[in-house]
Amino acid sequence: MNSKIVKRIGLGVCLYAAFVFGVVTLYPDKPEDMDWKDREEYNKVQIAKLELGVSRQEILALLGSPDISEAKISDDQTVQVMFYRTQHKKSDGITTQNECTPLLFEGDKLVAWGDGAYQSYLEN
Structure with missing residues (x-):
């Protein structure tokens, strides 16, 4: 092969690699x-951390934005539950609470997550 062609191919591969890296x-x-599907898996991994x-x-x-959100004022403090989709149940195009993990915030701080968090929200 001509060395000029080899240099051009090498240059092309290097430029492509730089583009992909960028x-x-x-x-x-x-x-x-x-x-x-990717977001569901991403949410599971991030919530676990x-x-x-x-x-x-x-x-x-x-x-990002929650799939479902609820809020109320309890004892002069804002209580909010944000639901993030973490498990697929039914292919109907609608995200429901049973497909999500709830995150419970009192004021602006995360105080609990999981099904117990939502039950705590409902009891307050």
Whole structure:
């Protein structure tokens, strides 16, 4: 093969690799841009890493907008439950509470998550 052709192919491969690297590192995946299966898996992984006391804004930055949300004022404090889809139940195009993991916030801080969190919200 001609050395000129080999150099051009090598240059093309290097440019392609640089482009792919740039896209992967500089273009972050956002939960809103994922399809439902990827977002469901992403939500499960991120919720498993959560710690109590995290702010609502940090959760919104990490997980994006909730699929379902409820709020009320109890004892002069705002109590909010945000539901994030984590398990598929029925292919009907509608996300329901039984397909989600609830995150409970009192004030602006995460105080619980999981089914017990929603029961606590309902009892207050």
